[in-house]
């Protein structure tokens with residue numbers, strides 16, 4: 001049986017993020033009042049509670065804070081992709097992001113530099129990350 005992968009849930013607040021990803025642009029909300037970048041998409045800045053947020057293109061670069069190799073998935077559709085790696089990337093713009101890593105487990109090191117890698121799976125473009133400077137897998 002072919003089980004479809006779960007799709008990202010796109011809300012009115014997160015839609016600009018996903019629209020950008022679909023076009024190969026990595027954007028974040030920036031607070032007009034305290035200038036900090038935020039992720040995940042929200043209606044208010046988590047630092048100063050301002051609702052004046054503006055979408056801007058971000059670097060798509062970061063450093064790996066932590067990771068885990070997945071052998072048993074939370075959703076059955078991902079099981080055939082195992083083992084794969086998920087990790088938390090501290091984005092150069094400030095916030096951290098949980099993401100899928102396109103890096104061999106033996107190559108992973110703490111604080112390694114990574115960059116966004118737009119990856120299409122079942123017609124959906126997803127913001128995975130790869131080692132900085134590596135070719136797209």
Ligand SMILES: [Zn+2]
Pocket residue numbers: 031032033034035036045046047048049050
């Ligand atoms: Zn703010």
